[in-house]
Amino acid sequence: xxxxxxxxxxxxxxxxxxxxxxxxxxxxxxxxxxxxxxxxxxxxxxxxxxxxxxxxxxxxxxxxxxxxxxxxxxxxxxxxxxxxxxxxxxxxxxxxxxxxxxxxxxxxxxxxxxxxxxxxxxxxxxxxxxxxxxxxxxxxxxxxxxxxxxxxxxxxxxxxxxxxxxxxxxxxxxxxxxxxxxxxxxxxxxxxxxxxxxxxxxxxxxxxxxxxxxxxxxxxxxxxxxxxxxxxxxxxxxxxxxxxxxxxxxxxxxxxxxxxxxxxxxxxxxxxxxxxxxxxxxxxxxxxxxxxxxxxxxxxxxxxxxxxxxxxxxxxxxxxxxxxxxxxxxxxxx
Amino acid sequence: xxxxxxxxxxxxxxxxxxxxxxxxxxxxxxxxxxxxxxxxxxxxxxxxxxxxxxxxxxxxxxxxxxxxxxxxxxxxxxxxxxxxxxxxxxxxxxxxxxxxxxxxxxxxxxxxxxxxxxxxxxxxxxxxxxxxxxxxxxxxxxxxxxxxxxxxxxxxxxxxxxxxxxxxxxxxxxxxxxxxxxxxxxxxxxxxxxxxxxxxxxxxxxxxxxxxxxxxxxxxxxxxxxxxxxxxxxxxxxxxxxxxxxxxxxxxxxxxxxxxxxxxxxxxxxxxxxxxxxxxxxxxxxxxxxxxxxxxxxxxxxxxxxxxxxxxxxxxxxxxxxxxxxxxxxxxxxxxxxxxxxxxxxxxxxxxxxxxxxxxxxxxxxxxxxxxxxxxxxxxxxxx
Numbered sequence: 001x002x003x004x005x006x007x008x009x010x011x012x013x014x015x016x017x018x019x020x021x022x023x024x025x026x027x028x029x030x031x032x033x034x035x036x037x038x039x040x041x042x043x044x045x046x047x048x049x050x051x052x053x054x055x056x057x058x059x060x061x062x063x064x065x066x067x068x069x070x071x072x073x074x075x076x077x078x079x080x081x082x083x084x085x086x087x088x089x090x091x092x093x094x095x096x097x098x099x100x101x102x103x104x105x106x107x108x109x110x111x112x113x114x115x116x117x118x119x120x121x122x123x124x125x126x127x128x129x130x131x132x133x134x135x136x137x138x139x140x141x142x143x144x145x146x147x148x149x150x151x152x153x154x155x156x157x158x159x160x161x162x163x164x165x166x167x168x169x170x171x172x173x174x175x176x177x178x179x180x181x182x183x184x185x186x187x188x189x190x191x192x193x194x195x196x197x198x199x200x201x202x203x204x205x206x207x208x209x210x211x212x213x214x215x216x217x218x219x220x221x222x223x224x225x226x227x228x229x230x231x232x233x234x235x236x237x238x239x240x241x242x243x244x245x246x247x248x249x250x251x252x253x254x255x256x257x258x259x260x261x262x263x264x265x266x267x268x269x270x271x272x273x274x275x276x277x278x279x280x281x282x283x284x285x286x287x288x289x290x291x292x293x294x295x296x297x298x299x300x301x302x303x304x305x306x307x308x309x310x311x312x313x314x315x316x317x318x319x320x321x322x323x324x325x326x327x328x329x330x331x332x333x334x
Numbered sequence: 335x336x337x338x339x340x341x342x343x344x345x346x347x348x349x350x351x352x353x354x355x356x357x358x359x360x361x362x363x364x365x366x367x368x369x370x371x372x373x374x375x376x377x378x379x380x381x382x383x384x385x386x387x388x389x390x391x392x393x394x395x396x397x398x399x400x401x402x403x404x405x406x407x408x409x410x411x412x413x414x415x416x417x418x419x420x421x422x423x424x425x426x427x428x429x430x431x432x433x434x435x436x437x438x439x440x441x442x443x444x445x446x447x448x449x450x451x452x453x454x455x456x457x458x459x460x461x462x463x464x465x466x467x468x469x470x471x472x473x474x475x476x477x478x479x480x481x482x483x484x485x486x487x488x489x490x491x492x493x494x495x496x497x498x499x500x501x502x503x504x505x506x507x508x509x510x511x512x513x514x515x516x517x518x519x520x521x522x523x524x525x526x527x528x529x530x531x532x533x534x535x536x537x538x539x540x541x542x543x544x545x546x547x548x549x550x551x552x553x554x555x556x557x558x559x560x561x562x563x564x565x566x567x568x569x570x571x572x573x574x575x576x577x578x579x580x581x582x583x584x585x586x587x588x589x590x591x592x593x594x595x596x597x598x599x600x601x602x603x604x605x606x607x608x609x610x611x612x613x614x615x616x617x618x619x620x621x622x623x624x625x626x627x628x629x630x631x632x633x634x635x636x637x638x639x640x641x642x643x644x645x646x647x648x649x650x651x652x653x654x655x656x657x658x659x660x661x662x663x664x665x666x667x668x669x670x671x672x673x674x675x676x677x678x679x680x681x682x683x684x685x686x687x688x689x690x691x692x693x694x695x696x697x698x699x700x701x702x703x704x705x706x707x708x709x710x711x712x713x714x715x716x717x718x
Contacts, residue, residue, distance in 0.1 A: 019370070052603075102548065155370060172561070177555060237665065262659065264646050
């Protein structure tokens with residue numbers, strides 16, 4: 001295992017959240033790979049029953065069981081766990097009370113429906129409880145089993161509530177086993193060993209939600225992590241061209257000449273038509289670049305460490321995932 | 335690249351004619367559903383505005399709109415009341431409202447229980463958790479509000495945006511899950527003390543229930559169990575009403591005057607979710623109008639393929655000429671690649687569901703901020 005110098009040394013629980021459509025699960029998976037690189041052991045956890053990890057790694061649906069799903073660059077293992085609240089509840093009853101049979105009976109009469117319908121806070125405690133158990137778990141040698149745990153958490157709008165289990169169940173259970181369990185979970189989630197990362201795009205709504213989400217974390221006393229800007233397209237055009245294009249003053253004549261030189265246009269009128277169409281693309285690109293610059297500035301106001309991940313032209317396949325992991329590593333996030 | 339790929343839409347997918355749907359006086363409810371982050375709320379709002387400007391008396395029910403989108407319709411607070419939207423052109427009218435989940439729930443309780451019982455329920459910690467939580471309740475209350483708006487009869491078209499669930503299917507399942515819970519054995523178990531006239535119910539139960547009671551006490555603690563019992567017995571009075579309304583709304587969704595519009599973006603997850611949704615709607619016999627694919631990237635210079643652009647850019651670069659042109663060609667190639675990928679994602683959907691009509695909306699650089707922006711989205715939705 002090589003020595004590290006990353007922005008998140010000492011963090012063992014990486015919680016990844018983001019607005020829907022920002023690629024939260026993909027980034028969580030790439031982060032797990034990056035953290036595991038160089039011979040470490042990392043657990044990637046999902047909690048929403050979507051089987052997102054299986055889809056990202058192109059695997060059949062995962063059971064409620066920690067299993068190895070990928071080998072990281074330079075050796076290192078990524079394990080995955082799809083937490084099922086019902087199974088987590090049975091496990092909890094067995095582990096703490098030795099009540100496997102009663103647990104089954106509880107399931108049969110709809111206690112799980114109860115947990116998800118009447119008191120979703122209970123469900124969250126079970127799920128985050130399982131995650132923090134994995135963070136704390138130690139082997140026979142007294143060392144932690146996992147070097148890090150990455151939690152693919154619910155979307156930004158719900159994450160503070162999801163993690164803030166103590167206050168979530170406080171109204172329901174002021175004393176008793178659930179309360180004690182929630183306090184134990186809170187001890188992990190609110191500690192410096194945890195960081196809550198946000199995944200965003202350079203678009204207005206996801207950026208706004210990220211900033212709102214950071215405020216909510218702060219209010220809840222939860223430890224904020226970094227901001228991962230996903231699907232970033234690099235701008236190949238010089239600033240002067242972009243500026244002219246944004247103002248609608250881009251002259252396609254030079255482009256038409258270039259097209260002819262490249263053998264892409266037969267006659268002058270052909271070249272001019274293609275150049276016009278390309279100019280339209282440039283203008284749109286310029287407008288977007290300007291907006292992206294504005295969104296970057298908004299993100300900078302948060303003062304959080306920022307990482308940018310490229311848009312993969314062919315979509316995220318397994319090779320793409322390793323590419324993103326490499327980028328995360330190179331930027332010092334893992 | 336073939337002609338078909340260039341056109342961006344698979345030839346065999348029928349075209350979704352949204353104007354025909356919103357213009358049809360028989361259409362009384364349009365439900366916009368899909369996974370999070372695909373522009374569902376914007377689509378619902380734009381359809382509402384377009385319907386109003388084409389003469390309908392429409393109301394848009396949104397669940398959790400982004401601030402600026404809400405502002406574009408003049409909505410400033412979550413007040414559970416349809417407000418008229420100013421600036422609508424033409425004969426029709428548009429109202430809009432944001433769902434206040436807790437207030438909707440409170441109103442159901444108040445309508446179904448006597449004042450004393452209502453007070454007991456409204457102050458119970460379990461009720462407070464249930465009524466303000468985001469999983470399940472929001473879906474249930476959105477459907478309840480839809481039923482209310484429909485019964486009020488003040489509008490001839492209701493457009494509803496579904497909650498940003500973890501899965502697009504949640505809102506169909508929520509009413510049933512709540513119903514199943516309310517009818518369940520757990521509830522009967524918890525109800526027992528009240529029905530047994532104050533004696534400890536658990537003593538009256540058989541051995542199987544004894545284990546359960548023990549487990550519940552251990553798991554929840556005695557105080558929680560007591561709160562829960564109080565809550566459940568107080569809620570008993572409104573159970574029947576709950577269930578009947580859930581079923582009523584469910585039937586309303588199956589009725590011919592309802593049209594489901596599934597909203598997606600041309601990305602793998604969103605298209606997969608759209609597929610599930612289409613299958614699920616068919617299973618439930620809910621009337622599907624079609625699929626709206628938002629944020630589709632197009633390339634005005636599509637005559638120039640990605641491969642030719644890249645080759646030409648390399649050529650210019652190796653000759654050290656026309657730097658600007660080579661950069662523009664690289665940009666264009668990237669755009670063509672993106673368009674091709676988006677096309678592939680949609681093609682999976684179309685080959686699995688060849689009869690589902692599809693409408694595409696091109697990606698826009700800016701979010702919608704005002705009525706004019708919504709109007710523009712409406713035009714794009716209709717221009718297929």
